[in-house]
Amino acid sequence: MASTTDPFKMITRIDLEELTGLSRSTIYDRMNSKSKRYDPDFPKPVKFGHLTRWRLSEVQAWIQSKIEARNHPQKTA
Structure with missing residues (x-):
């Protein structure tokens, strides 16, 4: 993935997954308040119909x- x-x-x-090194299940666990x-x-x-995407700038900030x-x-202390 090229930087932009x-x-x-x-x-x-x-x-x-490539940017963070996290697995699919860990990504969804990080988003699940019960995990x-x-x-x-x-x-x-961000959902686009059935597609799920993340803002690159937010991932980089995280x-x-x-x-x-x-x-x-x-x-x-």
């Missing part, structure tokens, strides 16, 4: 937030 600067670029689940793997910050999909959290861990 289009803020509305939409990607497929397979693209999402122990739920992540409220995980990008929400990945960047994980990198920043790793680089600046919060201290616990």
Whole structure:
């Protein structure tokens, strides 16, 4: 998948798997509030009829937030 600067670029689940390294089941667990793997910050999909897509810019922002959290861990008291 080529990088792009289009803020509305939409990607497929397979693209999402490639970008994040997450499996299909983990992706859907991250979106399921009843799952122990739920992540409220995980990008929400956009439906186009029967098609499901994610905004590339939102996925990239989510990945960047994980990198920043790793680089600046919060201290616990």
